[in-house]
Amino acid sequence: MSASNESLQGRLLDGRYLIGDLIARGGMASVYRATDTRLDRVVAVKVMHPGMGDDAAFTERFVREARSAAKLNHPNVVAVFDQGDDNGTLYLVMELVEGRTLRDLLREEAPLSPRRALAVLEQMLLALSAAHEAHIVHRDVKPENVLLAPDGRLKVADFGLARAVSSVTGGAANPTTGVLIGTVSYLAPELVLKQGSDARTDVYACGAVLYEMLTGFKPHSGDTPIQVAYRHVHEDVPPPSARIQGIPPYIDALVARATARDRDRRSADARVLLRQVRQVRHALDRGLPNDPELVADLLPTVDRGTAQPPAPAPTVAQQAEPTLVVGSQGPPPTASPQPPAPEPAPRKRRRGLIWLLIIVILAVLAAIGGFYFGVMRYSTTPDLTGETEKTARQIVESRGLDLTVAHEKYSETVPEGTVMDTEPEAGDNIIDGGTVDVTLSMGKERYAVPKLAGKSEDAARDALAEAHLTAGEPIPQYSARVDSGDVIRGSIKPGKLVKPDTTVDLIVSKGRRPIDVASQVGKPVAEARAALTQAGFRIDIERTRDRDVPRGYVITQSPNNGSAYRGDTIRLVVSRGPARVEVPDVRFMRVDDATDELESHGFKVEVEEDDISVGAGIVRDQDPPGGERARRGSTVTLYVV
Structure with missing residues (x-):
């Protein structure tokens, strides 16, 4: 169980x-x-x-x-x-990803700005591109399966689970139970119709998610899941600009391309859609309100295939057949009461020859017409691959053709400014005076690493995303100059040109490095100063008298333990020794009284009796003598007779 x-x-x-x-x-x-x-x-x-x-x-x-x-x-x-x-x-x-899902983000912040929505979609497509290259189709792309980590990373979850479930239920739509496998709001029409799934199924779901990020609404709605599924099959996803003003037409075209109901008209896989998203982001970054060429390139169209010449014009035989009458050029036959003589055999042969001649003439005319309309009006598209725009234009114009730069795309192999491909393709027929659309290479797609030093970690990640780069794991490091949480530098030098999606690690400040504070109390001041200075602290010394601590030794230290930072000040209180006080004159006093007097002033007393003592107990002399100044706590010697 x-x-x-x-x-x-x-x-x-x-x-x-x-x-x-x-x-x-x-x-x-x-x-x-x-x-x-x-x-x-x-x-x-x-x-x-x-x-x-x-x-x-x-x-x-x-x-x-x-x-x-x-x-x-x-x-x-x-x-x-x-x-x-x-x-x-x-x-x-x-893997446990702390944070929230894209669904949580949409509940709180939808609709997202086009720039932010495309940035999210771009990271989703990076994950799906890796899956599609490994021949893995997700089949259940939805906001709940997109996880957003606190550091800005995005991760897609649940690859393959939808397929495992559908193996039991009988596919995307179970004909017996009507259960739809996969979230119906993002379900591609082919899944509803049980026509199988491929990478384009994920492309459709990504387009639906993009629509929801841009508008805050799902593409289709209905009272039941079956109604929503029906609309996916029979209704196009509306343009986002119909709900949110200010969305450029090329974003509408991107959504339309990704969510085309006929999957042959969609982007082929996540990698192709990723390239199109970056083209749209580039147009958005340039502040273009519209880009007709990009819109035309993105809008879904049926595959053109190889260009075919138009059907030939009607032949002479087709035009003349209703009006030609054989033998109409001769005189009309006259009536005769005599019965007609039998027609000689040569007359039949003559009529056959006339028909043969007509057929030959019509065949020749048809061949001439077919040659003109089917061949003579067409020439062959030249091979322009690798040519510069100037050279390509000279080649096509020398053949009576026109050249239009229809697209510009990045390429890792084709040099910048040269032709990548043409429409029609090289060797295909093209009508005389027609136009060859060429795609020029923009060279290798490279982006400059932005300056990251001094930015907050979130701002640095945003700057890298704007530059089509990926922020790596933060690397903590102490810094005395950069505030805690701000970026010290990136792992790649600013301004360096790198491939898109290159990972740039962020060296993030942990603030100043703490230094343990060692107690110097009771040590000579010179030794204490050297130890604290070597540790990186500043020293502030105060001197005072102390009857218990020898001169030149540390009495107290603040702070005396814990940790501090380089450059902080440590305060030392250093003893100047005990205070000097005036010695009382106790000569001629009784020894007990003299002792009390001296001790009350902080002195120690030592008594010595003369060699010739009379036992009077009177102080004859003292050392040091009365009136001199001596350190409190020092000894006064009394000479008693």
């Missing part, structure tokens, strides 16, 4: 994964925070709802899809670590 998901919290799944709090719950599975007790790390565990693991076909497909997803290694893809079946509880172990 499968355990209910509600009882999983606190359970050790498969003897390894300690299940914690529920993170999310969907129609097919629940996601928990868990601890991998073997590797001592926090992970996310997706547990399929009870009963799913009872179907052998589903389990087999689930395992196969999990293995495929685990092969994806991309910073924008949620990593798959493990999968298993614990007594009917089917689960998938994934």
Whole structure:
């Protein structure tokens, strides 16, 4: 029996994964925070709802899809670590991405600005491009499967799960139950019609998500999922500008291209759509309100194929057949009462020859017309690949053709300013006086690394995204000059030209490095000063008298422990020794009284009796004598008779 998901919290799944709090719950599975007790790390565990693991076909497909997803290694893809079946509880172990989903962002902030929506879509397409290159189709792209980490990174989750589920339910739409596999708001028409899925299925979902980011609304709505699915099949996704004013036409065209109901008219895969998104972002960055050529390039069109010559004009035979009458040039026959003589055989042969002659003439005319209309009016498109625009123009004009620069695209192999391809293609027929549309290379796509020093981490990430680059993991480092949380520098020198999506690591300040403060109390001031100065502190010394601490030794220190920063000031109080006071004159006083007097002034007393003593106990003399100044605590010797 499968355990209910509600009882999983606190359970050790498969003897390894300690299940914690529920993170999310969907129609097919629940996601928990868990601890991998073997590797001592926090992970996310997706547990399929009870009963799913009872179907052998589903389990087999689930395992196969999990293995495929685990092969994806991309910073924008949620990593798959493990999968298993614990007594009917089917689960998938994934990287835990703290933060929120794109759905959370849309609830709080939709509609997004075109610039921000395209930046989000670009990271989604980076993940999907890696999947499509590995021949993996997501099939359930939606805001809930797009995770936004606090540091600005975006990750796409749940690759292959929709396919595993559809293997049990019978495809995108189960004919028996009517259950739609995949979120219906982003479902491509071919999934609804059970025509199979490919990379273009994900392209459609990306277009639908882009529409929602731009407008705050899903592309189609209805009272039931079936109604929404019906609209995906029979209605185009409306242009975002119909809801939100100010959206440029080329963004409308991008949405239309991605969400074309006929998948042959969509972008071929995520990599192609990514290139088109970057073209649109480039136009947006240039502040263009419209770009007719880009719009024309993006709008979905049926594949043109090879150009074919027009059908030949009607032949002479087709034009003349209704009016030609054989033998009409001769005189009309006259009536005769005599019965007509039999027609000689040569007359029949003559009529046959006339028909033969007419047929030959018509065939010749048809051949001449066909040659003119089918061949003579056409020439062959020259091969212009690798030629400069100037040379290409000279070549086509020498053949009586025109040349138009229809597109400009980046290329890693074709030099800047030279022809990449043509329409019609080289060797195809082109009508005399026609136009050859050429695509010129913009050279290698390179972007300058922006200056990042002094920016906040978020601002630096935004600057890299604007420059079509990727921010890497932050690298913390102490700095005495840059505030904590700001960028010290990037891992690549500012101004250097690099490929798009190049990762630039951010060296982020942790603020000033703390230094342990060692106590110097009781040490000679010279030694204390040297130790603290070498540690990087400034020293402030105050001197004072102290009866207990010898002269030149540290009495107190502030601060005396803990930590401080280089350049901070440490205050030392240094002893100048005990204070000097006037020695009382106690001569001729009784020794006891003299002792009391001296001790009351802070002196110590030592008594010496004369060699010839009379036992009077009177002070005859003292050392030091009365009236001199001596250190408090020093000894005064009394000579007694």
